[in-house]
Amino acid sequence: MSQGSKRKDKISEMKNYYKMQSFNLKNIPDLDICVLGALELFNREKISGIKIPYKRPLVVGSGNAEATGRILFNDGDALFASESTYENKLDNIKEIDGVVIVSASGSKHAPIIARGSRKYKKKISLMTNNPKSETKKYIEDNKLSEEYVFPKQREPYTYNTSTYLGMILGKTKEDPGNIYNFIKRDIDKIRFPDFGKYDKFFLIIPPELSIGIHRMIQVKFMELFGRKIARDVETSDQIKHATTLVPSKELFISFGEMNTHWGDEKDRLFIPLPKNASYGAMMAISYYVIGKIQKAHPPYFKRNIGEYVKDASRVFGSEIKAIVE
Numbered sequence: 001m002s003q004g005s006k007r008k009d010k011i012s013e014m015k016n017y018y019k020m021q022s023f024n025l026k027n028i029p030d031l032d033i034c035v036l037g038a039l040e041l042f043n044r045e046k047i048s049g050i051k052i053p054y055k056r057p058l059v060v061g062s063g064n065a066e067a068t069g070r071i072l073f074n075d076g077d078a079l080f081a082s083e084s085t086y087e088n089k090l091d092n093i094k095e096i097d098g099v100v101i102v103s104a105s106g107s108k109h110a111p112i113i114a115r116g117s118r119k120y121k122k123k124i125s126l127m128t129n130n131p132k133s134e135t136k137k138y139i140e141d142n143k144l145s146e147e148y149v150f151p152k153q154r155e156p157y158t159y160n161t162s163t164y165l166g167m168i169l170g171k172t173k174e175d176p177g178n179i180y181n182f183i184k185r186d187i188d189k190i191r192f193p194d195f196g197k198y199d200k201f202f203l204i205i206p207p208e209l210s211i212g213i214h215r216m217i218q219v220k221f222m223e224l225f226g227r228k229i230a231r232d233v234e235t236s237d238q239i240k241h242a243t244t245l246v247p248s249k250e251l252f253i254s255f256g257e258m259n260t261h262w263g264d265e266k267d268r269l270f271i272p273l274p275k276n277a278s279y280g281a282m283m284a285i286s287y288y289v290i291g292k293i294q295k296a297h298p299p300y301f302k303r304n305i306g307e308y309v310k311d312a313s314r315v316f317g318s319e320i321k322a323i324v325e
Contacts, residue, residue, distance in 0.1 A: 011043045011180050020153050025322055028156050028302045031224065032291025035284050036183070037153050038162035042169060042176035045151040050170050052125055053146075054098030060086045060117075061102035062109045064216050068164040069102040071212035071279045072127075072171045083109040090120045098123040104152070104163035105324070106133020108316050114138035129163045156301075157309055157322050158223045164216075165283055174280040182274045182281070183288055193251065193269060195296035200230040200250035202243075204259055206273070207235040209282040217286055224294050224301045255286060 016029075016036035023029055029037075050072060058079045059069035066082050073080075079096065081089045090096060099117040103110035106128040114135045117124055124145045126135050129152040139145040150166040169176060203217055214233050221231040230250070234243055236257050244262060252263035256273035271289055274281050294301070305322045313320045 011040050011177050014040045014044075017041050017153060020155060023154075023323075025302075025306060028299075028305070030291045030294045031159060031161065031220070032288045032295070034153075034155055034159050034161045035165075035288045035291060036180065038165050039176045039180040039183075039284060041151060041153050041162060042166060043180065047166055047170045048148055048150060049173075050127075050148065050167075052098070052100055054100070054123070054125075056093075056095045057098045057100045057125075058086060058089050058093075058096045058122075059100045059102065060113050064160055064164055064219050065102040065104065067212040067215040067219070068167055069100065069127075069212075071168055072102070073100070074211045083113055086113055087116055090117065090122070096122065098125060100125045100127065101135060102127045102167070103133070103135065104129045104160055106130045106135040107318065110135040111138065127167055129166070152324075154323065154325050156305060157320060157324055158305075161287060165280060168283060169280045172278040172280050174278050176280070178274065179281050179284050183285065186272055187285060187288060190269075190271070192292060195251070195293045198249075198251045198267075199228070200248055201232075201293065202239075202250050202252045202262070203231065203233045203286070204236050204239055204252060204254040204257070204262070205233065205282070205286070206256045207237050209256070209273075209277070209279060210235045211279075213279060213282050213286065216283065217290070220287065220290055224290065225297065226300060228300055229293075229297065253289065255282065 016033050017040040019029055019033060020037040056077050058081055059073050060081045061069045062083050070080055079089055079093060099122045101110050101113050101124060106126060111134040114124055115138055118138060124139045126139055126147045129150050131149045139147055150170060152166060153162040155161060205213060217233045239262060251267050251269060252259055253269045253271060255271045258270050259268050271285060273285060309320045309322045
């Protein structure tokens with residue numbers, strides 16, 4: 001049996017993906033459905049590998065894009081920056097031989113970063129999900145610069161699940177079918193507590209899978225819950241350092257490692273990870289669990305996304321839509 005046939009056997013249907021293609025502002029899916037839809041897509045779509053031709057790249061992104069860049073290039077001699085700090089790095093570190101811009105849309109700050117990088121006569125690589133992005137023009141006539149376009153599904157603005165998950169899978173080479181099956185077989189059999197009883201969560205993640213993921217989980221809580229729900233995200237090493245000095249009624253959720261110490265026993269939840277899990281599984285499974293928390297609380301995101309994108313469009317000076325096609 002070919003590899004392609006095996007992959008199709010792992011996910012026999014695309015119901016979550018199709019749900020993502022047909023929703024509107026009145027029936028926005030929760031994040032867990034978005035995760036399954038993305039995995040269904042990546043089980044069918046080929047994901048490009050990543051081969052950046054620079055010895056010491058500067059990897060730049062905003063928000064979750066910056067966190068994704070750290071995941072993609074943490075094992076090399078890369079430097080990292082945001083839209084606020086990249087010029088300082090280019091001014092002071094002459095060894096930088098190329099700029100990698102990570103941006104799902106290729107808009108907002110991405111074209112500004114690309115234009116600024118051109119002033120330093122740097123080659124540019126763009127990692128995006130938009131083949132017609134505003135940033136494209138800054139790399140088309142720049143010798144040896146390149147563009148990586150990753151597949152994505154239709155999603156609510158800020159969910160950014162398929163976008164960055166696809167890039168991460170392009171790096172780690174994890175099989176999305178295996179991750180999907182693990183969620184359906186192992187995660188779904190867990191008897192979750194009543195997440196609605198908690199307005200504070202402490203997520204404990206494995207140290208070896210913390211780069212970038214730490215920030216991505218924090219941002220996802222902010223996007224979905226604002227300040228309505230409190231959250232902390234620390235590794236199993238970091239939590240030992242006075243992070244629980246002031247006790248609180250909160251749910252401790254540990255990923256990949258059993259928590260036998262932090263919080264009352266009734267306020268602990270263990271979420272397993274696949275054997276030899278990498279960042280793709282860590283992102284997908286943590287987002288899936290956050291989606292379950294989302295279901296148990298008032299629909300803060302869904303009530304506010306429409307007005308938010310109107311304001312964001314004014315801030316960025318271009319139209320931002322609540323649903324990203």
